[in-house]
Amino acid sequence: MKLTRLALLAGFTLISACSILPKSEPSDVYRLPAAQAPASAGSAAAQHWSLRLNKLQASEALNRPSIAVIPQGDVISSYKASRWSDPAPVLVRNRIxxxxxxxxxxxxxxxxxxxxxxxxxxxxxxxxxxxxxxxxQASVVVRVDALLVRGYDQRILASRRFEERQPLGDVKVPAVVAGFGQASDRLTAKVVAWAVEQGQKVAPPARP
Structure with a gap:
């Protein structure tokens, strides 16, 4: 009986301890908004070389689902109770x-x-x-240092920096997320055009 009472007492103590622990605050999970305009090249010539897209390298502050913000100086923070569906490098790779x-x-x-x-x-x-x-004044900033690399030996063939800024009239999180979508759309269009142009110069010829 004593052992049973001790076990019950320990169980109630553990439950009580758990109940006073702070509860994690729920987060709104955002995806990067869908592209607003199709980027069709129309009747442009099809390319016969293959391309693999790699996740971009990023600092620890960006390589996570937090929605990053620099409120002043060099302080990197994040929006409270809001996060991305994936870490930023995955979002950007998938958008490209x-x-x-x-x-x-x-x-x-x-x-x-x-x-x-x-x-x-x-x-x-x-x-x-x-x-x-x-x-x-707040702005969304997306900056990518892109590398085009040959597949079989990893030789760098071309590089270029891309940057887009989207001024924000509204700093609430949904409007900020929309700003990320707009900046990412413009950056993506430039990256695609550059990569195709460079690939035409350096890709291996089509096999017969």
Whole structure:
């Protein structure tokens, strides 16, 4: 009986202790808004080389689902009770993949989620994916240092920095998320156009 009473007492004590622990605050989970305009290249010539899209390298502050914001100076924070559906490098890679699919000139596409080999690889680093304040004016900033690499030996064939800023008239989270979508759309269009242009110069010739 004593053992039974001790076990029950311990159980009630544990339950009581658990009940006073702070509860985690629920978060709103946001995806990057769907592309607003199709990026079709129309009757442009189809490319016969394959392209693999790699997740961009990023700092610890960006390589997570938090929606980053720099309220002042060099302080990196995040929006309370809100987060992305995936870490920023995954969001940007998937948006660029969607851009290539909409463009239509390169049909042989893959990502680093698979082990498929490709003629060329597109990667690099994500330098900014955040809201930045200049005084009272806020803007979304997306900055990518892109690298086009040969698949079989990882030789860098071309590189370029892309940056887009989207001023925000409303700093509530839904409006901020919409700003990320707009900036990402413009950056994606430029990355796709550049990668296709460079790939035409350096990709291996089509096999007979």
């Amino acid at each position: 993949l969607d851009g290539f699919q909409r463009d239509g000139r390169i049909s042989l596409l893959s990502t680093d989620d698979s082990n498929f080999q490709a003629d060329l690889e597109l990667g690099g680093s994500l330098q900014a994916f955040q809201t930045e304040y200049q005084g009272t």
